[in-house]
Amino acid sequence: MTAPTKPPHGGPADALSASPLGEKSSLSGEHLHSPVIDWFDEHARDLPWRRPEAGSWGVMVSEFMLQQTPVNRVLPVYEQWLARWPRPADLAADAPGEAVRAWGRLGYPRRALRLHGAAVAITERHGGDVPTEHSQLLALPGIGEYTAAAVASFAYGQRHAVLDTNVRRVFARAVTGVQYPPNATTAAERKLARALLPEDEGVAARWAAASMELGALVCTAKNETCHRCPIAAQCAWRLAGKPEHEGPARRGQTYAGTDRQVRGKLLAVLREAHGPVPQSALDRVWHEPVQRARALDGLVADGLVEPLPGGLYRLPLTRL
DNA sequence: CAGGCGTGGCC
DNA sequence: TGGCCAAGCCT
Structure with a gap:
């Protein structure tokens, strides 16, 4: 295959460059050896929804549960759900209240209702199979921009920009040079994510999972561990001395008494x-x-x- | 588009 | 201790 020739050097300007959007930076790499993917090969967690036997339904269930809920709390509930409802039609045939009950204390129980609704729609409109098209996924209840891209990418190996809070933070730091991304996803972030996406479909899907994992394990919101980061040498934020977040405090969640x-x-x-x-x-x-x-x-x-x-x-x- | 929507762990 | 944070979605 024609290995696209990479710019000779991957210094800070490469990751930072004012217009990194026209060409791939060394972070993702259009070749098959991006440092982030190499790191992922070595350090990825063995999560049940990443195993082949999880299937597209397992990926979809995990994505619903992981919306705003940490992996460790999702794990046991995920296993119970897949054992009880191994296919969308199994969940669809049960009462929505059973989904809410089995959701347990994961939080945001409307997700359980929406997942049940999605299972019903899949059973009625898609022959019981999780749809493969991003637009069809997006039409299901509880599935937004992120989850549609995640299912299409992780379950079906498609090439999509998968922009979750982890990836957005990695990009904000490594490329833009700021500690945190904006509160809401911006057009500029989408453009950047698309520009960094490797051309090859399979590599792109791998890259999506890898960049997300990097944000979850190394480039965390607090107590980031740059000494374990495969792109620390090119990270704009670290090279700038890791300046603190400027501007108004990010919106916090109130809870007590609400x-x-x-x-x-x-x-x-x-x-x-x-x-x-x-x-x-x-x-x-x-x-x-x-x-x-x-x-x-x-x-x-x-x-x-x-x-x-x-x-x-x-x-x-x-x-x- | 800002704000509502659960829950628990961590520093 | 309590604010912050965790693979968002919907209105």
Whole structure:
């Protein structure tokens, strides 16, 4: 094959260059030996959804669970889900409330509902197989830009820019030279990600997983370990002396005392119970009646809770 | 597009 | 101790 000739040198200017978008930097490499992929070959974690037997459904389930939830907490729940619902049609045939219950304490339980909804759509519209097209994936509930690219790339080996928080941080540091990426993904970030993507489909998929893993294990938000980084020598941020984040503090998440906390407590009661729960049992989780009622109403509106006659509540047995 | 949406571990 | 952080999505 024609090995594209690489610029003779991969110094800082290569990674940093004001217009790195027209050509691949040495970070990804259009050849088959990017330092990040080499590092990945050596240090990638052996995660169940990366094994061939996981299949596209396993990849998709893992991506839903990993949205804002750490790997270690996902692992046991992932195993339970795949054992119980080995195919999308298996989950689709069960009640949505069972998905919510089996979600356990992963957090953001609307993801469980959306994953169930996606399984129903896959069963009804795609013959029970996770679709291969990015646009079809994007049309499923709970799948956005990132997850569609991740499933297409990790499950089907396709060439997509997979821009998650890890990759965005790696690019922000190594290429742009700042500590953190913007709050929301920008057009410039998408353009950069596309420009860095290796041409070859299989290499591109490998690169996507590798750059994500680098952000998860080495180029972390706090306590990054540059001495273990395969591109430390070209990293714009490190070369600039690792300047601190400038500008307004990044938006933090509040939790204590919010409706979210109340919703969590209400749903925990319903998860533990098998069968309808009386209002009085729910009243015990929060002292303030107005906020309590608002939280319960919200859960019902979201389809996470099903109200029954006689002041009883349960996880949803039927679809909305 | 800023803000809502769970949960737990870490420094 | 409490703010920050963890493979986002939706409105």
